[in-house]
Amino acid sequence: MSDTHDKCPLPEYDGYLLPKFPPLVQDTDKRMTAIRDFKSEDTDILICTYPKTGSNWVYEIISMLVQGHATYLKAFKTIGMLEVSDLAALADMTSPRVLSTHVPFRHLPIQHLAKGCKVVHILRNPKDVTVSAYNQCKSPLVKHICDADEFPGTWDYFLRDFFENKHNFYDGFIKYEKDWEVAKRTKAVTNVYTMFYEDLRKNPIAEITRLAKYLEVPSNEELVGDIAEKCSFVKLQNAAETFKTDGPKTIVDGKNVLFRKGTVGDWKNWFTVAQNEQFDDYLDRELKGSTLEFKYEI
Template identity: 30%
Template sequence: TDIVSIEHVSIPSMAKLFYFHGVGMINQFTKNWDNIQNFKARPDDILTATYPKAGTTWVSYILDLLYFAHMGPDRQTSIPLHDRVPFLEICKPPLPLHLTSKLPTTPRLIKTHLPVQFVPKSFWEQRCRVVYVARNAKDNAVSYFHFERMDSGMPEPGKWSTFLQNFMEGKMVFGSWYDHVNGWWEKKQTYSGFHFMFYEDLIEDCGREIDRLCSFLSLSPSPEEKERVKASVTFDNMKQNKMTNYSTFDSMNQTISPFMRKGKVGDWKNHFTVAQNEQFDEDYKQKMKNPDLKFRYEI
């Protein structure tokens, strides 16, 4: 892939990055801050947490189907996934906090990109179950770059080399990938209701990961139900599905880059130069000291 031919094409954006309690943020995620922090979680809520572009929509859809596929095809064909699994911190009408309180389903499925220290305390107090999905930093950076190119609600990414430098320095919306992943990994060590997933494992064997998720959630779908979920959540099916591909979102110009772009492990090789890769690996070693947290960059 010739990155040079696409790197300057992006949507003009008004969003400006600023530091909020030490973490890169934009106004639409902080202007409702007090309400977010005072969010009243319920004990059966399930929170899906990710760094942006690490498999949020994928795992949200798996959870939604595991719990609510029995509610019939109307829900699947008429309600966009982002209304079924609201985004805790987004601040566009209708406010998800408002949406979440009106969710007709139990458990409530809620998603967030917040670093662990920003999560409303009630989720921990109520002992809610948490599913965290992590993706290797190189593919995550590439996916985030293309997302910022097509979403006018996000800061403009500039060219790839600039973006990559910002990514390494943590000058990103929702902050540093390293801090995010490390912070949530640490939480897992002390919080029992926690399931940590890797994007690469999902790509390698989605059925196995669905089984592990069911085990964590004490769900026992029939083999037929499991097969239906697995078939629905393939990348190609989700890309074609208007309820999961964000084609209903005005801020996204999917002609620049589709929201569901490639869904692969190893696309970073089409973007990183040899020099960028060496610099990135060196930087990574400094920031990722935990020997237990290992990522795969190809399968």
Template identity: 30%
Template sequence: MDKTSAEEENHNEGAEGKVSVLEDENGEQLKVVTFEEIVMPVSAMQKGIKARLSYVKKLPYQDGDVLVSSYPKTGTHWTANLLHFLMYHGPLDTLVSHPPCLIDLFNYEDWPQKRDGNRIIVSHYQPKRLPAEHFEKGGKTIVVFRNPKDTSVSLFHHLRKFTKIGGLKLSWNSYINYWMDGKMPFGSYFDYYNNWQQQIKEKPEQNVLVVQYEDLKKDSLNQLRRIQNYLGLNHSDERLQAVLDKCSLGTLKAEVENGKVKTPLIDEKGKSILYRKGVIGDWKNLFTVAQNEKIEELIEEKFRNSMFSYDVWNC
């Protein structure tokens, strides 16, 4: 691309942010737009970042709303479905899973499948960007986090399947360096959770519940008890186990792929792009020794004395 074309592209597509082209050693590219801490694929922001930020910030609160806030690929949709079944008081046999609305990309009013009862709203934006009324009116907020190594690997596979926004073609070696630098879609993992720690410390009255993905996987029943207590629910352990069974990875994936659950988050073959392995430690299949050493140094630098730093990351 010549200089004139690049300038025109920046003007047309980056009027509300800086357009960058991320390129790997093979010449494959990903075009992203950055606005302050927001990083998104250009194709996902056709209506403008400022309009989207305004929509999210001004989203009216409805009594009983539960907001799930997380960095992408930390167990967001699994957590949202645990909430979906927890917050339902009828028979679970015929109830299907629920694709929550990611308000960073979609308007809640236009979401194809709304749940009966209280809303479950999902965002990957940092806390300062979230709906103001939700906090002002005492809405419940659950922050989900996961080992950054597994998170980065899961996002890599997710973006490669997300053909509706162009699909990621960058090599793993290039991708992981961009990800650690906070240049991949949704920005810096470390800044995201550092900002949440600051928010929780400065505004304890917001009563935010922090949930760790690895704890949910390894100690599911106790973690589900903890979540339902936060929500003011009182289901039996038998009911909680039924919720866990309904939220198995196989069931959630199958209900999307057999058409029972409608969501735009599918590939061109109708396969879910949300659910892959969902395991702990998958990072070992991609990280080189050098890459692991680099991210360990980054974790030590960014998460020293952090509430989001645990030994489980070495699993």
């Protein structure tokens, strides 16, 4: 990545910040408009997540389900990520196309929602999301696409930044998920399957079986079992390091920055008692009147 790219300001769109992905840096408005105007196919599957909530993991699972066998793809999810990929080239992707994005609900492809194409929305508890985001933003591999001034700084600074929604990537966690809550309640999205990271971690067989039913793809106990095994954290981490060749580098200084821990409850190793109380108070205020609920341990 060039020094010019590293030093450029974070892209901004409709009041929120975006990572320094090349298409967004080159012309933010053009790429975001292209996402809204993206030509959807009836069989498209769109994975919608806030960052660090399991999109890479679920991308692998869905790809194996639509293939009908538990074989890793050479490419990472970025091959079909709307903020990053060559959108014109996606026309040549084999159907059903497994696509992904972190953009807020209001900026999703218009055709995809209008046609009632499949959407998989994944949620994860905000404490683990925050810890995971901090570690990724600090990594040498990713820092150049999200750094700005003193950000991400220390863990304490990062938490305060989260409370203030200062570096509100993709609208910030709270607004992103509350907008999805409203979209589901008002039927602005009609064909959506909601998954929770913690449920998938606790009972992958049951969750993959339900996902296959939603996707309307053939499956059986053997296939689901094979996929659950291949997509266990250790196996998927190893595949990212040794098998996948079409995509970003994942190992920096001996550490996998894409698949770090994959656990539920790692936040307990980071939050002080005071920070946890402050975070809980923040959630109580911001989620007042919301039906959103999260699982912080399994």
